[in-house]
Amino acid sequence: DARVTQTPRHKVTEMGQEVTMRCQPILGHNTVFWYRQTMMQGLELLAYFRNRAPLDDSGMPKDRFSAEMPDATLATLKIQPSEPRDSAVYFCASGLVQGGRNQPQHFGDGTRLSIL
Amino acid sequence: SQQGEEDPQALSIQEGENATMNCSYKTSINNLQWYRQNSGRGLVHLILIRSNEREKHSGRLRVTLDTSKKSSSLLITASRAADTASYFCATDKPPPGAGSYQLTFGKGTKLSVIP
Numbered sequence: 001d002a003r004v005t006q007t008p009r010h011k012v013t014e015m016g017q018e019v020t021m022r023c024q025p026i027l028g029h030n031t032v033f034w035y036r037q038t039m040m041q042g043l044e045l046l047a048y049f050r051n052r053a054p055l056d057d058s059g060m061p062k063d064r065f066s067a068e069m070p071d072a073t074l075a076t077l078k079i080q081p082s083e084p085r086d087s088a089v090y091f092c093a094s095g096l097v098q099g100g101r102n103q104p105q106h107f108g109d110g111t112r113l114s115i116l
Numbered sequence: 117s118q119q120g121e122e123d124p125q126a127l128s129i130q131e132g133e134n135a136t137m138n139c140s141y142k143t144s145i146n147n148l149q150w151y152r153q154n155s156g157r158g159l160v161h162l163i164l165i166r167s168n169e170r171e172k173h174s175g176r177l178r179v180t181l182d183t184s185k186k187s188s189s190l191l192i193t194a195s196r197a198a199d200t201a202s203y204f205c206a207t208d209k210p211p212p213g214a215g216s217y218q219l220t221f222g223k224g225t226k227l228s229v230i231p
Contacts, residue, residue, distance in 0.1 A: 042223040091158055107158030
């Protein structure tokens with residue numbers, strides 16, 4: 001089965017450090033999403049891309065977060081500088097929007113980030 | 117605010133019993149989806165029901181949608197220990213033209229099925 005792959009699975013670093021999370025979406029999917037999951041807030045959408053173009057990043061703190069898709073096989077989410085409140089599980093998901101209809105999203109297993 | 121809100125927050129049942137989870141939402145939707153999340157893993161899509169559908173089945177899963185009440189329910193029949201997971205509903209808004217395919221997730225129902 002095709003899967004969304006996220007790396008690293010776990011990351012522990014000190015505040016102030018740069019963190020880069022990577023995602024390989026499912027081949028052929030044209031939409032990529034970044035989510036953050038915490039106990040308090042649940043699952044929050046940070047940014048999403050269609051055909052590699054950013055469509056919405058309103059959920060993302062722009063001063064420290066950035067999301068890019070350098071090519072169709074790679075999406076990145078960067079935090080610089082990182083802060084303890086960024087500790088969460090970050091999920092990437094990909095999907096196919098076809099014929100004007102939304103399709104299910106396929107999630108990776110996430111990056112569990114701890115900022116000390 | 118969260119578009120989808122699941123109820124109950126936690127549910128504990130014996131193996132073989134049925135589990136029912138509910139989801140309420142606030143604004144009109146295009147479709148509603150249910151996802152499952154095992155501990156330490158990503159979400160897995162279970163079923164999608166469109167706003168013009170009232171009921172949908174997939175194996176032991178039955179989903180209903182009542183757009184007049186802005187609510188949906190997920191029923192798992194003859195539950196198994198392997199069904200232990202968190203279950204989330206997610207809604208997307210009607211696409212305005214080109215379409216907005218963002219999903220808004222609730223905080224989930226944590227289901228425990230005791231063997």
